[in-house]
Amino acid sequence: MKDDRGIFTLDSDTIASNPGRVKVMPLVLMRYMYKPVFLLIALLASLVFALSxxxxxxxxxxxxxxxxxxxxWRRKKEQFAHGDSNGGIIISENPKLVAVTTDLTKGFAGSYPVVKVIPYRGKAKLNERIGTVSLYEGSESCSPHWKNFFPVPVEYVNNNKAELHAVLKSYSDESWQVLENRIKEIKKPYKEGLFKIFNENSQW
Structure with missing residues (x-):
């Protein structure tokens, strides 16, 4: 069902604390994500098959x-417009990895802080900051927290410097400090994965 934000492909019952508000540029997205390229090729192939x-x-x-x-494409548009936007920090050059933090709480009970470490294929260097937009993976309805979240660097879908800067400006100094502190809780060498943070009065 369509909600008042015009959302069709995402859960309309949840609202991000910091929506991405990022415009998706198809040609930029297709440089980093292969699925839309395959879908386009398949579409064109079906047209050729139909005509010949x-x-x-x-x-x-x-x-x-x-x-x-x-x-x-509708889902990607909604994901980066309405998904949860969080800052990320490049924590490794070889392999290139970025760390992003969030609280997986559903908002009605407790705090469940985590750090997600994912591969990075953008231009930022070690210790530089980037913007990301995430979707969250559901869990049992009785669970007070989400199961996982999946941040995607905004530069994978948009290369406008002004828009990328605006995303970075949407993060508070406090949020960057929280991320830096939580990164310190992760053991080195860094590796991909979801890491629970057990301090900060978390309920893990």
Whole structure:
């Protein structure tokens, strides 16, 4: 069901504390994500098949793939406009890794701080700050916290310097300090994964 924010593909019952408000640039996104490229190739292939071999079979495939492409791009648009935006810090050059923190609480009980370490393919160097936008993975309805979250660097979908700077400006100095402190809780050498933070009065 459509909510008053025009959301169709995301959970409309939750609202990010700091929505991304990032505009998705398709050509930028396709440099970092291969799925939309494959979807586009499949769409064009179905069109060629319809025009040269079988109009019925190819036509059906084309309309299905057209719908899949539309849903994919709608979801990406909503993800980066309404997803939860958090700052990240490049913590390793070899391999290139970025750390992002959040609280997985659903907002009605306790605090469940975590740090997510993910591979990074952008231009930022060691210790530099970047913006990210995350979606959260659901859990049992009775659970007070989300199961996981999946941050994506905003530069993977937008290369406008002014917009990227605006994202960084949306993070408070306190949030950067929290991230830096939580990174210190992670053992070296750094590796990919979700790491629970057991200090700061967490309920883990």
């Amino acid at each position: 071999i079988s109009l019925i079979i190819g036509g059906v495939a084309f309309f299905i793939l057209f719908f899949v492409n539309m849903i994919y």
